[in-house]
Amino acid sequence: MLRALPALLFFSLCFACGPTNDDPPTPGGEGCERFSFPLSDSSAANHVSSCSSTGCGNGENPPNSGMHCPTWLSCRSFDTEQPRCSWIHNLEHGHAVFLYNCPDGCPDDVAKLEAAQARAAVGSNGVRRALVTPDSQLPKRFAALLWRRTYLMDSVDPEALTCLLALQDVDANEPGLSCPP
Numbered sequence: 001m002l003r004a005l006p007a008l009l010f011f012s013l014c015f016a017c018g019p020t021n022d023d024p025p026t027p028g029g030e031g032c033e034r035f036s037f038p039l040s041d042s043s044a045a046n047h048v049s050s051c052s053s054t055g056c057g058n059g060e061n062p063p064n065s066g067m068h069c070p071t072w073l074s075c076r077s078f079d080t081e082q083p084r085c086s087w088i089h090n091l092e093h094g095h096a097v098f099l100y101n102c103p104d105g106c107p108d109d110v111a112k113l114e115a116a117q118a119r120a121a122v123g124s125n126g127v128r129r130a131l132v133t134p135d136s137q138l139p140k141r142f143a144a145l146l147w148r149r150t151y152l153m154d155s156v157d158p159e160a161l162t163c164l165l166a167l168q169d170v171d172a173n174e175p176g177l178s179c180p181p
Helices: 004-017 084-092 107-117 158-165
Strands: 096-100 130-134 142-146 149-153
Touching (some): 084 096, 084 130, 096 107, 096 158, 107 130, 107 158, 142 158
Parallel strands (some): 096 130
Antiparallel strands (some): 096 142, 142 149
16 A cells, blocks of 8 residues: 555646646647637736726737736627727636627628627526627737637638637636626
8 A cells, every 4th residue: 555655646746737838728629620729928917907008918919818907898799899908807707708890790790709609608607708899909800819819810710719619718817707797
């Protein structure tokens, strides 16, 4: 029994280590290996004093982490642009954020984003932990974000969104928190 103790301790320690940022998780599902959801560098994730602060985000467009305001958004679909500083806070909680930039409208594509939203993880309050909102600053027409992960698209790819959602909560600072409707 005593001889087995060192091996058991070694196994326990190795098992507890888990994956590192050097070995990012591979999202599940057939075909997901063809998508890349790289992990952005870590950045400060403190609250700023105002949701209109220019200090929000991590410098990426769109920001997928970083400084953010102390309030977050309801997990629903918005038809008016919401402050980036607010939805960054949603990302920190492990929520998915789906963005679109369609000045002339794109209801069919927004419906695809809302369908992905309906597949997001459910919080303890029964609300899907994702939101959809316009964002006029996007470098492409569509984006899907998790904390420190961004997937930019010219057209909505439901399969890519499903694969990205497999990573929901994996890297979030405060994963699994429920979201108000």
